[in-house]
Amino acid sequence: MDKQTLRHLRFPNVFGVGDINGVPKGKTAASVKWQAPVVVDHLVGEISGKGGTEIYNGYTSCALITKIGQAMLVEFDYENRLTPSFPFIDPLTEHWLPWIIKEKALKATYTAMLRGMA
Numbered sequence: 001m002d003k004q005t006l007r008h009l010r011f012p013n014v015f016g017v018g019d020i021n022g023v024p025k026g027k028t029a030a031s032v033k034w035q036a037p038v039v040v041d042h043l044v045g046e047i048s049g050k051g052g053t054e055i056y057n058g059y060t061s062c063a064l065i066t067k068i069g070q071a072m073l074v075e076f077d078y079e080n081r082l083t084p085s086f087p088f089i090d091p092l093t094e095h096w097l098p099w100i101i102k103e104k105a106l107k108a109t110y111t112a113m114l115r116g117m118a
């Protein structure tokens with residue numbers, strides 16, 4: 001796949017989302033959340049003949065539990081630039097909020113994603 005458009009390199013009418021994509025980063029469910037709109041944009045652009053414009057930047061996310069009650073939420077792109085969703089939390093320091101997110105919120109988020117609601 002082209003790592004930005006997620007378009008197959010030999011079969012231009014084929015796009016990919018998720019772990020199946022042969023891209024350098026992005027083997028997480030969090031990545032899928034950012035990949036899906038890009039693929040939809042290019043599919044709609046393909047059908048309309050206008051082409052797509054959205055680009056996937058390699059966003060991925062690792063929630064690293066360091067101990068009970070503490071975790072680090074490290075989010076980064078293809079270039080390993082940090083892309084924090086919560087700018088007020090240092091992604092390289094353990095904190096209680098990422099632990100709550102990992103323990104309590106992510107499962108509900110993934111379930112909502114499966115239903116197309118997130």
Ligand SMILES: Cc1cc2nc3c(=O)[nH]c(=O)nc-3n(C[C@H](O)[C@H](O)[C@H](O)COP(=O)(O)OP(=O)(O)OC[C@H]3O[C@@H](n4cnc5c(N)ncnc54)[C@H](O)[C@@H]3O)c2cc1C
Nearest residue numbers: 017018019020026027028029030031032061062063102106
């Ligand atoms: C232990 C673990 C922890 C993780 N934690 C996180 C996390 O905290 N946050 C995060 O964002 N990501 C996490 N991930 C990564 C995340 O689970 C995957 O990136 C995500 O599930 C990829 O989604 P997908 O739809 O591409 O593939 P999958 O979820 O693997 O779905 C592929 C589906 O295709 C089915 N399938 C396979 N072959 C066939 C076939 N021939 N015919 C029909 N069906 C088939 C499989 O059964 C499966 O249901 C974790 C992964 C693991 C293993």
